[in-house]
Each structure stands twice: as structure tokens, then as C-alpha cells.
Amino acid sequence: MQLQQLFSPSVQHTLDVIGIFVFAISGALLAVRKNFDVFGIAVLAEVTALGGGLFRDLVIGAVPPAAFTDLGYFVTPLLATLVVFFLHPHVERIQMGVLVFDAAGLGLFAVSGTTKAYSYGLGLTASATLGLATAVGGGVLRDVLANEVPSLLRWDRDLYAVPAIVGASMVVLFIRYDALTPLTSGLAVVMAFVLRLAAMRFHWRAPRAWNRRSTVTEE
Template identity: 45%
Template sequence: MVSTVLLDVVNFVGLAAFALSGALMAVRRQFDVIGMAVLATITTFGGGVIRDVLIGDTPPEALRNVWWLVVPLAATAVAFFFHPQITRLRRAVVVFDAIGLGVFAVNGSAKAMQWGLSPLAAVMLGVVTGIGGGILRDVLGGETPAVLRRDSQLYAIPAILGCTITVTLLALDVHLLAATLPAAAFITGVRLLAVWRRWTGPVPRALHG
């Protein structure tokens, strides 16, 4: 019971963080309230919907949980009225976004394993779950996705490593909670370190300088 409640709380924090990041981008791009709601919803559920469609779990999980659908709408309302105050809390939003990345990525890998996919496919779907919504957000917002830019701090790499940890532990029959929570914490920690230390991914030598 405690473990279920803990997972629900952590998952809600991830949903709220992704929703806020989408709504705040819409504010920055001067979208109206409908555009804000669209970006918030796409950011929150994009990766999970892609995962569920690919594995055949339809309708997607996000559409079967009414309370999940309330999260991006609530985030839109909060950002609409209080975006100057939220923007000042940029560090907090980055922390929540890192938590969301960790939670969604490992949950995506765990679900893929439960559906009988290979470990490699499970890692790939976990990464898609973690970063898919952000990619769709950036594309709809008219920006190059952050995960593709050479100047952005590590995002996909922590997700790949964390999903690999999750898949490995699950293959060894480790309990779901023990396999996912440490991996989610690892992804979150590495992402925050990358932001703090300004770590970026490797680029071809010709691009240096």
C-alpha cells in the first residue's frame, strides 16, 4: 500500500512538472489559453501515448485515467495566472522536470518488459516515454527539440542509462519498486548534475571550436 501511494505521488509530480513546462513554453511563445492547454497536454502525455500505441495498449493509459487529464488543464490555469511567479522558480521547474523524466522513462521500460518486449526494445520505449512529450512540445512551439541541440544539457543520455538499469534489474527478477525507484533517482540526479555543471553530449570533432 505504501509503495503504491509513493509511486502515485511521484508519478503525479512528474505529470505536473511536464505539464507546467509545456504551459510555460506556450506563454513564452505568446500562445493563447488554448495553445497553452494543447502544449501542456502534449508534453504531459505525448511520450506515454506513443509508447502505448506501439505496444498495443489502447486506448492509451492517459485516456483511461480521468484524473490524469485534469493535470495539464490545472497546470494551464496556474501558468495563465501566475506565470511570472513560476518563471522566477525556474530552478524548481527544472528539478520537477528532471523527476518527471526519471519517473516516466523507467515506468515506460518497466511496462514494455511487462508486455513481453525484448530488453533493447524496452530501453528504447522507456526513453521515448521520457522524452517524447518534450520533443512534441518543442516542435509545436516552433523550436528545435532540446534533446537534439548540441548546446543543451544531457537529457536523453541519463534516460538511456537509467532505463538500462531498470531493464537489467527486472531481467534479474528484482521487485518492480526496487528496480524502478533507484533508476528514476539516477536519471534525475544525472540530469540535475548536467544542468548544474553544464554537461553536454559528445559531438563530432569537426564541430569543436
């Protein structure tokens, strides 16, 4: 319980809303590219922003999930929808800025998701896994609804899961050694954020299977 109060509630809430907003922007932008109407944009913004946390809350038994009890969490993706609806050429143009915010959201959600799962009694490994799921789950749902192969799984994309795994793992190590404080939590967020930025800057990629045969046998 104390764990959930890493930061003061208002600081935590502000951080959450920022993460939700940037994830919603990424969902709304994909919806525009896929030619969806304004309701499709709003649905994809909501799912991208809230899907990961919703999955985590269902798994840990935190029902109704935060996505349905906090009006700010619900309204924020609608604001992102409005921004993208009217300004999407400008948002596309500052795509790099969006990606930087998305990296921040990735770090924030990995850390807060891990912390919340642990505070509901899950083990360290399970908590880190749910932190990862909180951070990347919305993006996977976004791509599934848009009928695309999830960007998370593709080898030709810069590392995305690894920074979240590092951030979540740092949190469980801090918990294990009784060193989780707002400062160390912040450190984990920053580490995930910086790793993701470096992955984008230097195009770090994860390896594909050893001796990958070139033939694709699936039709």
C-alpha cells in the same frame, strides 16, 4: 503483469501525476513565451505531459492509451495551465525549481515507461527505448508544435537523454538479473534524477560530430 505493480497502485498513480504535472508546466511555460492563447497553453501542456506515454501505448498496443482512460491524467495538465496562466512570472522566477521537478519527472517516466513496455511483452532493448521515448517524447512534441528545433537534439543544451537512458538501462538490467523490486526501481529513478541535476549543475554536454566543419550547408 506483476511488473506493473512495482509500487502500490496509489503510490504509482501519485508518482505519475507528479511527473505529468511538472512536464505540463514546462509545456505551458513555452506556450506563454510563444505568445499562445489560453487554449494553446492547455494544448501544449497536455501534449508535453501525455505525448510520450501516448506514443509508448500506441506502440505496445495498449489502446485506448492511459492518457484517454484516466481522468486524473487528463485534468492535471489543465491545472498546470491555470497555474501558469495566472502565475507565470512567479513560475518563471522559480525556473530552477521547475527544472528540478522536471528532472524528477524524467526519471519517473523513464523507469515506469520501461517497466510498462516490458510487461506488454517487448524485449529488453525495446523496453528501454520505449522508456526513453516515454520520458523525452512529450518534450519533443512540445518543441515541434512550438515550431522550434527540439531541445533534446541540440548540442548546446545540458545532457537530457543520457540520464533517462541510464535509468531505463538500470531497469532492464534489474529485470535481466531478476532483481527488479520497488527498491531497485526507486534507485533507478534517483540515479536518473541525480544525473540530470549534475548535468545541469556542471553543464555536461554531449560531443558533436568529430572534426565538425564550421560551414552549415543547409540554407
